[in-house]
Amino acid sequence: MRAITVIPNQQNTLELTDVPDPEPTGDELLVQGLALGVCGTDKEIVRGEYGWSPPQRERLVIGHESLGRVRTAGPGAGFSAGDLVVGVVRRPDPVPCGACAHDEFDMCRNGKYTERGIKELDGYASELWCVEAGYAVKIDPALERVGVLMEPTSVVAKAWEQIRRVGERAWFEPRRALITGAGPIGLLAALLGIQQGLDVHVLDRVTEGPKLDLVRKLGATYHHEDAATVAAHVHPDVVVEATGAGTVVFDVLANTAAYGIVCLTGVSSVGRPIRLDAAAINRELVLENDAVIGSVNANLRHYRQAADALASADETWLDSLITRRVPLTRYADAFESGPEDVKVVIELNGAGS
Template sequence: MRAVTIRPSSARSLEVRDVPEPVPGRGELLVEGLAVGVCGTDKEILAGEYGWAPPGEERLILGHESLGRVREAPPGSGFEAGDLVVGVVRRPDPEPCGACAHGEFDMCRNGRYTERGIKERHGYGSECWTVEGDYAVRVDPGLEEVGVLLEPTTVVAKAWEQVERVGGRAWFEPRRALVTGAGPIGLLAALLGVQRGLDVHVLDRVTDGPKPDLVAALGATYHSEDIDRVASSVRPDVVIEATGAGHLVFDAMAGTATYGIVCLTGVSPKGRQLSVDAGTINRELVLENDAVVGSVNANLRHYRHAADALAKADRGWLERMITRRVPLERAEEAFAAQDDDIKVVITLTG
């Protein structure tokens, strides 16, 4: 079978090549791969900046944003042939740490977790793959064209959960939310904010293309002005930061309403320096009871919440988020950015 592979730590080593057909182990599903999404992490791996092959192997099969159809399922697994499924990305460390032992492997304390398509486990970017039944999530049959969005939706499902848990330290009834960035994570964060009944505002620098229309179709408000102006007019109770741009991170922290919560989901690049007034930031955080929390990855609970959120969403809106589909044999094209790209998907079937 064919798979999208790279040699970790070697830039531009992507190759679609033949690899052995997987053989399901005890308790594993055999799955026909339908699609994988491409995100910033995949691009970092392709650039040689990140990623580890399985022990004893030179190449890594890419793909952590998965969608597939079950071919074979073991008795008692809860799955049947024909089911649409997504594979969970992370696996707990083998010891395990306390968090992993309680099913919170997204919060692993010792860093010895593994991840499909990223860290020491082959990903889902192949024509066929296997996954443990305990790490597979069933997808609504009506989501065949867009179910590949489930994994990025888990990221924001966890982010919103983190916000609500932090808010739960006292009375908490947020009304307005600001999402910085209208890429896939930002748009999905806005979707879940709207589903929560919030007045959602999205900030991005582009002024045309599909992003403003997608935000408007949610019933949210799109902004392209300076963040200081937007934050001062919106006064958000919650900010979901989805860009990783350093200046936006600090401006978002300064722009919330009293008792505001900022959840950082974007990963900032290394090596860039900013001058910030740490004293003012500290003073505002303390005197306004503000909170800033980082959030990454997801556990099984977040996958189920994400599946529910996508099942409730407008299918046409989700389809518009996927702006380009690239066939497996031309997988490298998926990593070359084009104007108006939002989510690019590699299709694994003919």
């Protein structure tokens, strides 16, 4: 079968490689790959900036945003041939740490976790793949065109869960949410905010193109001014920060409502120092009981929350979030950013568009 592979931490090694067909063992499902989402982490791996090969192997099958159809499933697995499934990305560490021992492997404390397509485990960028039944999540058959959005939706489902948990340390009834960044994570965070009945505002730099339409069709308000101006105007109870831009982070920290919560989901680039008044930010956080949290990855609970969120969403809106689909034969095109791109998907068994 064919798989998209790289040699981690080496540039210019992306290839469509012939690899042996997988053979399920134990409770594993054999899955026909349908689609693969491409995100910033994948592009970092392709650029040689990140990633780990499986032990004793040079090449890594990449891809962690999966969608497939079960070919075979063992008795008692809870799955049947034909089921649409998504594979969970992270696996708990073998020690395990306290978090992993309690099935909160997205919060691993010792860093010995593994991740499909990222860290020491082959990913889902192949025509066939296997996944343990306990790390597969069934998805509504009606979502076949958009089910590949499950993994990024699980990331924002976790972020919203963490926001609620922090907020509920006391009375918590947020009304306004600001999402910074209108990429897939930002837009899906906005979707979940709308589903919670919040007044959602989305900030991004672009002034035309699909992002504006996606925000408006969602029923949210789009902004493109600087972050400090927008945050001061919106005065949000909750911020989901999805850009990783240092100036944006500190601008929103200084402009939340009292008892505001800022959840950071964007990973910042290193080597870009900025000047800031740390004392003023500290004073703001303390005197207003503000909270700042980081959130990444997801566990099984969040995948199930994501499945519910996608099933409740407008499928046409979700489909329009995927702005480009490419066939497996043109896999390299998916890792090149286009001006109209929001989410790019590789069709593992189709023609693309």
